[in-house]
Every structure is written in C-alpha cells, then in structure tokens.
C-alpha cells in the first residue's frame with residue numbers, strides 16, 4: 220500500500236470546497252480553511268479546482284486529494300484524462316476522479332484513464348469516486364487504490380440516504396475484502412455518523428459540508444431554532 224494511503228487508516232479527511240458564486244469561493248480562503256482543519260486533526264484534505272489545489276498544498280503539510288469539477292451533470296469530477304493531468308500538475312498528492320460506470324466526456328474508460336496516468340509516470344494514489352457496488356468493484360479492478368462512496372445518491376443509481384450510505388459501505392467492504400481502502404464520503408454530518416461509517420467498514424472518512432460549509436450548517440441551526 221502506498222505510504223500516503225496507509226497513513227490514512229482510521230483517520231479523518233476534510234473536504235474544503237466552496238461552490239460557484241459563494242462568498243468563500245476564493246483559493247486563499249480555502250487554503251486558510253484547510254490549514255484550520257489540519258490543526259484540528261485532519262489527516263488529509265480534499266480540494267477542488269487547480270488554484271485551490273496550488274494554494275491548499277502550500278498551506279498544509281498533510282496530503283491533498285485534488286479534484287477538478289467541471290460542469291454539474293453527468294461525469295463532472297475530474298472527468299477526463301486532461302483534467303487528471305492538470306490536477307496532478309497543480310500539485311495534488313492524491314488524484315480523485317469520477318469512478319462511476321457512466322460514459323466519460325473524452326470517451327476513455329476509467330481503466331484507460333488510470334493506465335494513461337501511470338504511463339505518464341504518476342505514481343501517487345488514485346481515488347475513484349463511486350456510486351454503487353458494481354462501480355466500486357470495477358474501479359478497484361481498473362487500478363484505483365482508494366474507493367470512495369462520494370457519488371452514492373447523486374447519480375440515480377442509489378437512493379440518497381439521509382446520512383452516509385452505510386448499507387453500500389458494508390456491501391463494498393465485504394466484497395473488496397481485507398486490505399481494501401474504502402473511504403466513506405458523502406453526507407457524513409455528525410461524529411456519530413463518521414464512527415458508524417468506520418464500523419461499516421470504511422478505512423477512512425471524508426467530511427465536507429458539516430465542517431467546511433458554513434451556509435449549510437447555519438441553515439441546519441436556523442431551521443432548528445425556528446422549529447422547522
């Protein structure tokens with residue numbers, strides 16, 4: 220196992236992202252957020268966009284999982300080989316990309332994309348953002364070292380669970396077996412849910428919104444205070 224990946228076992232990864240048009244959408248702000256979560260105990264951070272990746276890698280000493288979201292429908296998380304190459308060139312230690320079985324915009328399969336990156340000489344870990352058991356198994360076969368449940372509930376293949384998709388985690392963990400690097404990502408909103416994800420078989424857990432997205436968190440509290 221790659222040493223960067225081995226170090227993530229039983230650890231929290233924090234996704235630091237702001238969305239188009241939002242007040243915190245600024246690479247410097249995301250770098251500051253990343254430094255803050257590192258000081259809180261994050262073992263790695265996930266950053267979106269090339270300039271965010273550059274500034275976040277400069278601001279933290281933990282590994283940075285880089286993605287580049289392009290578009291909002293279909294395959295949009297680091298969707299093509301060229302997006303992957305750009306994320307790596309921006310300094311990501313770990314590359315994350317769409318790991319679903321949907322057709323990718325450049326027509327390459329996940330396996331072809333990973334093979335091309337290895338031919339380029341990239342030897343860092345690759346994380347596949349999957350949406351189902353079949354996509355997770357296919358991504359592992361394609362050579363992704365880290366399997367994430369990032370897209371479960373967002374592609375129509377599985378229901379969008381309230382918290383993390385624990386049933387999916389347990390199924391993937393069982394099928395991939397010992398030694399698999401299964402990362403729970405998506406709708407982990409409380410420490411108890413993070414612990415439940417570990418219990419379901421996750422090697423590590425990614426939390427985004429509940430730590431780094433103040434508008435959403437504020438909405439949770441505002442609705443509670445209003446009795447909604």
Ligand SMILES: CC(=O)N[C@H](C=O)[C@@H](O)[C@H](O)[C@H](O)COP(=O)(O)O
Pocket residue numbers: 234236286369370373404405406407425426427428429
């Ligand atoms: C579906 C999709 O586009 N997920 C994205 C992937 O990078 C992010 O928007 C999420 O915030 C991230 O996965 C962490 O999840 P959560 O914010 O639920 O803790």
